[in-house]
Amino acid sequence: MGLLSSRVLRCSDSSPVEAEQPEATAGPSFLSGSRKRKQRSWDCSGPAPSSNIHGSENQGVNLQQVFGIVCRKKVKLSSKHAYQSLFLDGQDSDIKIRALGKTWPLHKVFLCQSGYFANMLKGSWKESHNDIIELEIKNEDIDVRSLYFVFGSLYRDEVLPIKPLQVPHVLAAASLLQVEQVVQQCKETMMRSINMKNVCSFYTAAETYQLKSVKTQCFEWLLCHLMIYPNVGLYKEIDIKLMYLLVSSSDLLVMQREIDIYTTLKEWLFLYLNPHWKGSVEQLLANANSWLSKHMEGSKNITFLESEEGLIFQPVFKKLRFQHVICDLASTTVLERDRLIPLEWLSPIYKQQWLTFLHSQQHREIGPRIINEKELEGCSMRCGTKISRDGKYSWKWSHCKFSFPLHIIFTNRYIIFKQNRQPCDGSACLKQIRNVVFRMTLVYFDSNGKLTFSRTTGYKTITFKNNEEQIAMKLDGIILNFPLYVFCNFLFISLANTENM
Numbered sequence: 481m482g483l484l485s486s487r488v489l490r491c492s493d494s495s496p497v498e499a500e501q502p503e504a505t506a507g508p509s510f511l512s513g514s515r516k517r518k519q520r521s522w523d524c525s526g527p528a529p530s531s532n533i534h535g536s537e538n539q540g541v542n543l544q545q546v547f548g549i550v551c552r553k554k555v556k557l558s559s560k561h562a563y564q565s566l567f568l569d570g571q572d573s574d575i576k577i578r579a580l581g582k583t584w585p586l587h588k589v590f591l592c593q594s595g596y597f598a599n600m601l602k603g604s605w606k607e608s609h610n611d612i613i614e615l616e617i618k619n620e621d622i623d624v625r626s627l628y629f630v631f632g633s634l635y636r637d638e639v640l641p642i643k644p645l646q647v648p649h650v651l652a653a654a655s656l657l658q659v660e661q662v663v664q665q666c667k668e669t670m671m672r673s674i675n676m677k678n679v680c681s682f683y684t685a686a687e688t689y690q691l692k693s694v695k696t697q698c699f700e701w702l703l704c705h706l707m708i709y710p711n712v713g714l715y716k717e718i719d720i721k722l723m724y725l726l727v728s729s730s731d732l733l734v735m736q737r738e739i740d741i742y743t744t745l746k747e748w749l750f751l752y753l754n755p756h757w758k759g760s761v762e763q764l765l766a767n768a769n770s771w772l773s774k775h776m777e778g779s780k781n782i783t784f785l786e787s788e789e790g791l792i793f794q795p796v797f798k799k800l801r802f803q804h805v806i807c808d809l810a811s812t813t814v815l816e817r818d819r820l821i822p823l824e825w826l827s828p829i830y831k832q833q834w835l836t837f838l839h840s841q842q843h844r845e846i847g848p849r850i851i852n853e854k855e856l857e858g859c860s861m862r863c864g865t866k867i868s869r870d871g872k873y874s875w876k877w878s879h880c881k882f883s884f885p886l887h888i889i890f891t892n893r894y895i896i897f898k899q900n901r902q903p904c905d906g907s908a909c910l911k912q913i914r915n916v917v918f919r920m921t922l923v924y925f926d927s928n929g930k931l932t933f934s935r936t937t938g939y940k941t942i943t944f945k946n947n948e949e950q951i952a953m954k955l956d957g958i959i960l961n962f963p964l965y966v967f968c969n970f971l972f973i974s975l976a977n978t979e980n981m
Contacts, residue, residue: 562590562635562636563632563635563636566587566590566635567586567590567631567632567634567635570584570585570586572587573585573586573587574587574588574611575587575588575591575611575612575613576611576612576613577591577612577613577614577615577631578612578613578614578615579614579615579616579617579627580617580622580623580624580627581624582624582627584627584631586631588601590634590635591634593634593659594630594634594657594658594659595657595658595659595660596656596657596658597657600613617656619652619656621648621649621652621685622649622652622653622656623649625646625649626646626649626650626652626653627653629642629646629650629653629662630650630653630654630657630659630662633659633661633662634659639665641669642665642666642669644669644670644673644675644678645677645678647666647669647670647678647682647685648681648682648684648685650662650666651663651666651667651685651689651691652685652688652689654666655689663689663691667691667693667694670682670685670686670691670694670698671693671694671697674697674698674701675929676705676709676711676713676714676929677713679698679701679702679705679714679717680698680714680717680718680719680722681717682694682698683695683698683699683702683722686698699725699726700731701931702718702722702726703726703729703731703732703733704733704923704925704931705929706726706732706733706744707732707733707734707735707740707741707744707864708733708735708925708965709929710744710747710761710764711761712751712757712759712760712761712764715747715748715751716751716752716755718748720752720792720793720795720796723745723748723796724795724796724799727741727745727796727799727800728799730856730857730858730860730862730969732862733864733921733923733965733967734862734863734864734967735864735865735866736863736864736865737804737805737808737811737861737862737863737877738800738801738802738804738805738811738861738862738863739805739808739811739814741800741862742797742800742805742811742814742815743765745796745797745800746765746768746769746772746818746820747764747765747768749768749793750764750767750768750771750772751764752793753789754771769818772784772818772820776819782822783819783820783821783822783823784818784819784820785797785820785821785822786822790820797820797821798825801859801860801861801862802821802825802826802829803829803832803833803859804861804862806826806829806830806833807833836973840973846913846914846915847914847915847916847917847971847972847973847974848915848916848917848941848971848972848973848974849915849941849974850941851917851939851940851941852917852971852974853939855971855974856917856919856939856969856971859971860917860919860969860970860971861877861968861969861970861971861972862967862968862969863877863967863968863970864965864966864967864968865965865966866963866964866965866966867890867962867963867964867965867966868962868963869962869963870892870960870962872889872890872891873889873890874887874888874889874890875887875888876888877968877970886898886899886916886970887899888952888966888968889949890966891955892955892960893954893955893956894951894952894953894954894955895920895951895952895953895955895966896949896950896951896952897916897918897942897944897949897950897951897952898947898949898950899914899944899947899948913943913944913945914943914944915941915942915943915944916941916942916944916970916971916972917939917940917941917970917971918937918939918940918942918952918968918969918970918971919936919937919938919939919940919968919969920936920937920952920953920966920967920968921934921935921936921937921966921967921968922934922935922936922953922964922965922966922967923964923965923967924960924961924962924963924964924965925965932961933961935953935958937952937953939969940952
């Protein structure tokens with residue numbers, strides 16, 4: 481029996497940095513030269529006790545010479561034989577790895593594909609001469625099944641598919657042991673299998689192990705689905721930091737108007753503080769309102785976000801664009817009734833909106849003259865609607881006088897903006913020339929909720945003269961599927977004018 485040593489693995493010991501590497505499509509084949517890895521079904525749960533999953537290849541192999549080689553390439557053995565006889569049966573093992581209460585009889589020549597063990601066995605570490613290495617793993621994401629998968633992958637030249645729910649665990653193990661081909665496999669699996677149940681766990685794993693493209697794709701998925709497909713389970717999985725980033729983004733696809741983002745946040749807050757609540761998404765708002773009302777009965781002098789319990793949520797709610805909420809009486813009434821938002825947040829906005837309205841009237845404000853990306857990204861009005869079937873539709877989102885009644889008309893060939901000129905007591909909506917900066921996006925999701933069509937105008941400026949119509953998007957030659965979602969970002973007033981008042 482060799483010496484017993486102990487190594488402690490932590491999440492920060494090693495993690496592959498994707499930004500410095502090209503986007504590969506498959507890991508290298510270490511076992512059989514240039515042969516490509518073939519995919520086979522595997523449930524990541526370990527072998528059956530008595531079954532030989534690799535057929536009858538069980539002849540012995542003399543590994544006396546190859547065990548003396550410390551390198552990062554596999555010897556050219558049969559993949560089936562190496563996996564069955566050497567990994568599963570532990571034949572001719574020259575080293576044992578103990579971790580999480582289990583012992584694996586393994587082989588140094590295969591372990592050296594792991595960057596962690598390669599450095600250990602060919603370096604000056606004291607473990608390089610030990611027969612038994614004990615790993616005390618502190619990362620709770622790593623379990624026996626994930627270690628089993630990673631160790632087993634060192635003996636195979638075939639990609640063994642991972643169940644999506646197991647991917648974060650396998651990725652944690654592969655990252656710590658520096659098995660790059662498994663990290664790449666986890667990345668590819670996540671990229672093609674993001675859904676409602678795993679998007680948050682994939683996002684967290686990608687952020688932890690620096691898989692930037694996976695993190696970006698998960699975030700974009702959430703921007704598209706958060707409000708279009710409200711889901712109790714999804715809301716429970718979103719942490720404060722992630723929700724802050726989502727609500728901050730002008731790319732968030734907002735159903736209806738800004739007040740609906742507030743409603744979504746109120747539901748999310750309720751679930752965050754009541755994680756064991758069970759009910760449907762249709763029951764969620766009523767229960768959130770009832771809970772908030774009871775919670776605030778004994779707090780007459782402060783709002784919820786000013787309470788000790790509510791302080792941690794302040795950064796998220798501050799990213800709401802309240803100037804697009806208080807321009808509507810019904811929405812303002814909801815804010816006042818809920819007593820969720822501190823009055824000191826709203827008072828300056830009431831004042832600013834009133835001054836903006838007066839400035840628009842008295843100085844013949846015609847709207848933004850140039851496209852200011854900073855203004856649009858941080859202050860544009862976010863809104864959206866669903867078109868259930870083909871036909872002609874007309875609607876409007878604006879509710880304040882200085883943003884004038886802008887009607888949107890949808891047909892199967894065009895989307896048209898029309899300034900609906902109506903008497904409005906000499907307000908800014910009667911100006912003969914008016915600029916609006918906008919971005920319009922059309923999206924379609926298939927029956928599984930997968931985004932299959934997206935088209936955007938990018939940011940543009942439209943100038944209205946004498947109540948004329950303007951084409952915002954041409955749809956000629958595009959085959960549209962329904963239901964179709966239409967989303968817009970609008971900027972009616974330049975912030976440069978309001979900041980100088």
